[in-house]
Amino acid sequence: MNQISESRMELPVTRREWIKVSAAFAAAISTQDLLAAKMDPPLEIIDCHTHFYDPSRAEGVPWPAKNTSLYRTVLPQNLRELPQYRPVTGTVVVEASPWVEDNQWLLDLAKDDPFVVGIVGNLNPGVPEFAEHANRLAKNPLFRGIRVSSNRVNELLMTGELDDFRRLADLDLSLDVNGGPDSPQSVAMLAQKVPQLRIVQNHIGNVVISADAPPEDWVSAIQAAAACPNVFCKISALVEGAARVQNPVPTEPDYYRPYIDVVWNAFGEDRVIYGSNWPVSERGSSYAFLQQLSMDYASSRSKSALVKFCSVNASKAYKWVDRPGRKAT
Structure with missing residues (x-):
């Protein structure tokens, strides 16, 4: 057998x-x-650079200017309704208005809309009333920092008046800096002076994006900022940078890749942040295209890099608030 x-x-x-x-x-x-x-959980996507405003309100708005395509009511619901490459699950809003009380207007707007996970306000450091305004606004957990121009940073570096930047750090707030291709150098100098402050370079320094190799001065500036561990960089305003050369902008990813490579190689996957600059970005392309451009690039690096780029790094920089009901809006 x-x-x-x-x-x-x-x-x-x-x-x-x-x-x-x-x-x-x-x-x-x-x-x-x-x-x-x-x-695999759904991809968390926090758009860390949007602008909301309402020109129809009684007091109007100081920005954007009348007779432009941007001069219309722009609210969170308008962003949610856009055709998107991948669904955005929240946003950090940047206040462009210099009117102090417009910071409160954004906070009031966000109060009943959990889609808004943070506000980057607009205050002027170095003036006597800065501390009062910063302390008051910081009592709202959605107020996550302020944005200033690189020119203002340079002025205060020259005079040595850096106490208000230290105050931001003490309040656990961040600082966004916006400026031209040399602005990352200013960011680097401030980051060295106030290492406890989380700083976010806006729009990769607003460099003009062309078919030419990235400018050496801009590359050096980006590398200087990236050498400071307390500095992050938003990969945003890519299409705006390209639109300065040609509009409609190129749709080939390789056109933008050399510039994104510079930023990504300098900052690494742990300090790059997704932002759209919408609705300003409309001047260059659709929301879906700019989303696809940056997200496909991040995905080409690695799956984990995409996750960090879309939300995790922003949580480190801004400490945005994960609000109940956010993903149901």
């Missing part, structure tokens, strides 16, 4: 049996892949 059993075990598998086994194996693998895909 043992010999018979052994001889049966040694019989070759028929073609039909092999097909059945192969099909079963393939089905098992497909099921495992499907289960693995289901285990």
